[in-house]
Amino acid sequence: MLMNRVLAATLTVFLCFFVYLLFTTASGAYILWSLDELIAGIILATIIGLVSFKRLVKRDLRMANPLRWILALAYFLGPFLFSMAKANLDVAYRVITGKIKPGIVKISPDLKTDLGITLFANSITLTPGTLSVDVDEETNELYVHWINVKELHPTSQQVAGSFEKWVRRIAE
Amino acid sequence: MDWWDVAMMVFLSIGAFFNALAAVGLLRFPDVYTRLHAGTKCTTFGTIFVCLAVILFGVRLWIYESDAYSILTIHTFIALVCVLLTNPTGAHAIARAAHRSGVKPARAVIDELEKKEGK
């Protein structure tokens, strides 16, 4: 337990330092950074990391596994970007022709963690014809506004394609 | 006019086109939810392409002129990540607020959420 907390704090500090480095490139001679910025970054990252790691790391260190981050990157560059392009062409088509058949449907994805639901809801919002409206926090059911209702009581496969599978692999 | 310029132009025109489409959709669609479809998806997609164009511009300056332009590239990338994270969440918040404040989806064929709230 103590080991876990030390690990969480260290990871948070490193994350903060990494973000600080991103913001201060090209400030000096050490590769891209100056010595002042590096020292200030270490001090600030330590303070902020120690204060905030309890909020950032809720229960366990699942997300510290780099494999999940690689999967997430593959997801964003592959199926996500592709269906986002499709979504925009779809909206373009509906803007020009005005053909809509909207409705709010209910789907129950098999996801348990907060992060998983958030990722899934955001994916739904940015992909073809769907927009998440409400979440039932007890049963994890999602209410989705669908611009072109094909099925009155759909499964999550019909609304969101393969996203549920991807999100489960990344976040659970 | 080398291939950097051509790629930049293509990205910029895609970005401008989808941002314009968002405005047209916002004016044409009949109710809040369909307007959110246009307003969120199209501007996010358009902004991705605008940012990609600026990133290409920054990378070219970074390679051919000086390291100082690395800031332009990286900060644009951070801005892009911020937009990508915040836009769908904001849309979700507005949709939920609209439904709870009693706006009905126009021409809806089904409204499961109303059934649940009516119970």
Add this chain to the structure above:
Amino acid sequence: MNPFLTVLFILSVVSALIAIRIFKGPTAPDRVVGLDTLNTVVIASMILFGAYTKEVIYIDVGIVYALLSFIATLFIAKYLEGGEF
């Protein structure tokens, strides 16, 4: 003409169109949708202006604007819901 400036001009026309929706919008959520869309367009414009002048400060302002406008949207949404803060 500089391509960034051209797109910046197009985006300002787009902002004007969105402003029509903000003024007209029959219900309050309609106006908020317009505002949310306008925010994203303004962020894109800031990034373009930063690239045009090659000044990073505009892009930094854009990042801060993105985060603050997100918080503003959440607060307005919460207010429309009539919930407790």
